Amino acid sequence: MCLLQPFNHPLFIAVKKIAPALAAGNSVIVKPSELAPVSVLEFAEMAEEAGLPKGVLSVLPGYGATTGKELVSNPIIRKVDITAGTATGRELGAIVGSNLAMFTAELGGKxxxxxxxxxxxxxxxxxxxxxxxxxxxxxxxxxxxxxxxxxxxxxxxxxxxxxxxxxxxxxxxxxxxxxxxxxxxxxxxxxxxxxxxxxxxxxxxxxxxxxxxxxxxxxxxxxxxxxxxxxxxxxxxxxxxxxxxxxxxxxxxxxxxxxxxxxxxxxxxxxxxxxxxxxxxxxxxxxxxxxxxxxxxxxxxxxNTHHRNDPSSPWGGMKESGVGRENGLEAYEAYTQSKSTIVNIATAKETREVQDWFAYDGESRRYG
Missing domain, CATH: 3.40.309.10 (Aldehyde Dehydrogenase; Chain A, domain 2)
Incomplete structure (x- = not known):
C-alpha cells in the first residue's frame, strides 16, 4: 500500500490512512510532503519501538513529481491512497488505473x-x-x-x-x-x-x-x-x-x-x-x-459547527473532490479484497453420483 500525504495536518492525515491499512494486514509505504516530513518520520520510529515489525511501515520522503510518481507506478503497489489537489489526483489516478490497482483520493475543496x-x-x-x-x-x-x-x-x-x-x-x-x-x-x-x-x-x-x-x-x-x-x-x-x-x-x-x-x-x-x-x-x-x-x-x-471529525464516520468528497472514503469501516474495507472459497462437503460416493457431468446414464443435466 502506498500513502501520499499533504503538508497540512501531516501526522493526523497520515495516521488516518496508516491505521486501517495496518489493521487490514498490509505493509505500508508513506511518502510525506516534502514541506512537512518530520512528524511522519518520527511516528514511524515510534511505531517500530512499540513493536511494529521492521519494514511493515516505511517512510520515504521526496518530491511528489518524482518520488511519488515512481511509487504509484510500481506494479507491486496494489492500493494508493492520497490527499492532494485535484490535478495531482487525476494524474496519479491515471497511473494507478493503468496498473489496475485500487485508489482512494481526498482532493480539492471549496x-x-x-x-x-x-x-x-x-x-x-x-x-x-x-x-x-x-x-x-x-x-x-x-x-x-x-x-x-x-x-x-x-x-x-x-x-x-x-x-x-x-x-x-x-x-x-x-x-x-x-x-x-x-x-x-x-x-x-x-x-x-x-x-x-x-x-x-x-x-x-x-x-x-x-x-x-x-x-x-x-x-x-x-x-x-x-x-x-x-x-x-x-x-x-x-x-x-x-x-x-x-x-x-x-x-x-x-x-x-x-x-x-x-x-x-x-x-x-x-x-x-x-x-x-x-x-x-x-x-x-x-x-x-x-x-x-x-x-x-x-x-x-x-x-451549526465545522471541522469536527468522528473517526467512525465516512470522510470523502463528491464531484471533483475525490473518490472513495476514509475513516470507519469503509476505510478498513478499502484496504482489503474479498475472496470466495467454494468447498464441496459431500462424501466421495455422493460426489461420484452427482458431479459426473459426462456420465453415461442418459439423464439430462443442467449447468448452474
Whole structure:
C-alpha cells in the first residue's frame, strides 16, 4: 500500500490512512510532503519501538513529481491512497488505473457555509471564522464561500468582521500560544494567494478585510512578519460565481461572501462549484438542516459547527473532490479484497453420483 500525504495536518492525515491499512494486514509505504516530513518520520520510529515489525511501515520522503510518481507506478503497489489537489489526483489516478490497482483520493475543496435567517448570528460568525481561518485556511474543508441569507446578513457581517479583525491584531510569533493564526506554508504559496486575491477575476469583488501580505511588527508581541509568509484573514464580498475566487481552491485564509433570499437559492449557490468535499449549515430549524444537507453536493456536511471529525464516520468528497472514503469501516474495507472459497462437503460416493457431468446414464443435466 502506498500513502501520499499533504503538508497540512501531516501526522493526523497520515495516521488516518496508516491505521486501517495496518489493521487490514498490509505493509505500508508513506511518502510525506516534502514541506512537512518530520512528524511522519518520527511516528514511524515510534511505531517500530512499540513493536511494529521492521519494514511493515516505511517512510520515504521526496518530491511528489518524482518520488511519488515512481511509487504509484510500481506494479507491486496494489492500493494508493492520497490527499492532494485535484490535478495531482487525476494524474496519479491515471497511473494507478493503468496498473489496475485500487485508489482512494481526498482532493480539492471549496466548502460553502450557508447561514440562514434563524441562525444565532454570534455563534454563526464565530463558527464561520473557525471554519475559514483555522490552520490559516490551509485545509481541504476550509470554509471558503459564505452564503448568508438577507435578513441576518448585516448583523452577521458585523460580528464576523469584528472577529476577523480580532484574529488579525492577535497574530504574532508562531510559537506564541496567544497568537491566533500562523503563516501559510511557503512564500511561493503566499504569492499565489496574493495574486488570486488582487486579480479578483473579471472585475468583481470588494475586499473588506485583509488582502495584502503582512509586514512590520505584530501588535501582539512585536514579531517581525517579514520573517515569514504571513497573510491576514481576508474577506471579499460581491464575487461573481464565475470568478476564480468562487470556483478555485485558494488554500489560504481567504473567504468570499454572497447573500441570498430563498432556501433553494442558497442551495444553488452552495452547489455552484466543481468541488464537493465539505459544507456547513447554520440554522435552528432541524427539518431545514436535514433537507439542505441532503441537497448540498458534498461528502461531509456540518450543522451549526465545522471541522469536527468522528473517526467512525465516512470522510470523502463528491464531484471533483475525490473518490472513495476514509475513516470507519469503509476505510478498513478499502484496504482489503474479498475472496470466495467454494468447498464441496459431500462424501466421495455422493460426489461420484452427482458431479459426473459426462456420465453415461442418459439423464439430462443442467449447468448452474
Amino acid at each position: 466548502a460553502p457555509i450557508v447561514v440562514f435567517n434563524d441562525a444565532d448570528p454570534v455563534s454563526a460568525a464565530n463558527g464561520a471564522a473557525f471554519a475559514c481561518f483555522v490552520a490559516s485556511g490551509q485545509t481541504c474543508i476550509s470554509g471558503t464561500r459564505l452564503i448568508v441569507q438577507d435578513e441576518i446578513y448585516d448583523e452577521f457581517m458585523r460580528h464576523f468582521l469584528h472577529k476577523v479583525e480580532s484574529i488579525r491584531i492577535r497574530m504574532g510569533h508562531p510559537l506564541n500560544p496567544q497568537s491566533t493564526m500562523g503563516s501559510v506554508i511557503s512564500l511561493k504559496q503566499l504569492e499565489r494567494i496574493q495574486a488570486i486575491v488582487q486579480r479578483k477575476g473579471k472585475g468583481t469583488g470588494k475586499i473588506v478585510a485583509g488582502g495584502e501580505r503582512m509586514t512590520g511588527e505584530s501588535a501582539l508581541d512585536k514579531f517581525d512578519f517579514s520573517q515569514g509568509a504571513f497573510f491576514p484573514p481576508t474577506v471579499i464580498t460581491n464575487v461573481s460565481t464565475e470568478d476564480d475566487l468562487w470556483r478555485e481552491e485558494v488554500f489560504g485564509p481567504v473567504v468570499v461572501i454572497k447573500r441570498f433570499s430563498e432556501e433553494q437559492e442558497g442551495v444553488r449557490l452552495a452547489n455552484a462549484c466543481k468541488y464537493g468535499l465539505g459544507a456547513g449549515i447554520w440554522t435552528q430549524d432541524l427539518s431545514r438542516a436535514h433537507r439542505v444537507a441532503a441537497d448540498i453536493e458534498a461528502g461531509l456536511v456540518w450543522v
